Amino acid sequence: MAVNENDEAHGLLRAExxxxxxxxxxxxxxxxxxxxxxxxxxxxxxxxxxxxxxxxDRLSFVEDQLTPDIIA
Known part of the structure; x- marks a missing residue:
């Protein structure tokens, strides 16, 4: 279920x-x-x-939420 909720959250962020x-x-x-x-x-x-x-600023925030954290 967590994967489905995560996909739904990403979909909402993409729409925003x-x-x-x-x-x-x-x-x-x-x-x-x-x-x-x-x-x-x-x-x-x-x-x-x-x-x-x-x-x-809001665009940057939402884009950051959609971008996975990558530890370099």
């Missing part, structure tokens, strides 16, 4: 990873669009960039 990557790409597009607009809202751009950094 895919969702986070998509959200990260969406934020990239939103930031680019705001920066290109004539009246780009700098406060909104800063908020989106901060959210993007939080996502990047």
């Amino acid at each position: 990873l895919a969702r986070l990557r998509q959200e990260h790409r969406d934020l990239d597009a939103a930031i680019d669009a705001l920066e290109e607009s004539v009246a780009g809202d700098q406060l909104q751009i800063q908020r989106l960039k901060k959210r993007k950094l939080v996502l990047k």
Whole structure:
């Protein structure tokens, strides 16, 4: 049963990873669009960039959870 639970946990992490990557790409597009607009809202751009950094940290954490520990 432990193997099945482990597979299920990895599946959930992979799904979260895919969702986070998509959200990260969406934020990239939103930031680019705001920066290109004539009246780009700098406060909104800063908020989106901060959210993007939080996502990047979460992505790294989830990727580390999926990567097996290898003792060198």
